[in-house]
Amino acid sequence: MKSTSLSVPENITFEEAIAVTQEIMSEIETGQLSEAEIELLIGNLVKSKNGARGFFVSYLTDSRPLANNPSPSIFRALESAPEVVVELLVKNLAMSSAMVVYHQRNKDEETANESKRVGARTTKLIKSVNIPSLSGNIQELYQGTTTGEGNYKDFLERWGYDTEQLKAIEQAIEPLLNG
Secondary structure: OOOOOOOOOOOOOHHHHHHHHHHHHHHHHOOOOOHHHHHHHHHHHHOOHHHHHHHHHHHHHOOOHHHHOOOHHHHHHHHOOHHHHHHHHHHHHHHHHHHHHHHHHOOOHHHHHHHHHHHHHHHHHHHHOOOOHHHHHHHHHHHHHHHOOOOOHHHHHHHOOOHHHHHHHHHHHHHHOOO
């Protein structure tokens, strides 16, 4: 196995992070990266907000089945940047759940299924990473959907989710509560 030529620029843009994530996934798929290289590259990506946003957009929506079964090195990389990762995992769970409802209303089953896949992948990451603050944030999102109050109130209001979408978010969260 040759050493990878991939690297993460210091002040990476959102667009660059998407492109780097695609390259990382291609090299994972073809067996060109060691677990240590995967952990280092993704860890470098998720330590900045732009890098983490680009990683999640690219990783969670990728059409390849690779993201359905992340390796332990990916979990460790995400655990290395808890403050950035927690917020994005929680918000990705909410947005993907709400978008399933939106796309189903518009009779767009294909896109609804893509949103379901993003939700399932996000749920798997949430269940698999060991970040102590994550469960509290999940509970705060749940509080926001059920009471309209809390730390995620502004986020939920900004996206203008309606009752049905909030219910879909609650249903995505419920299996993650208390364990």
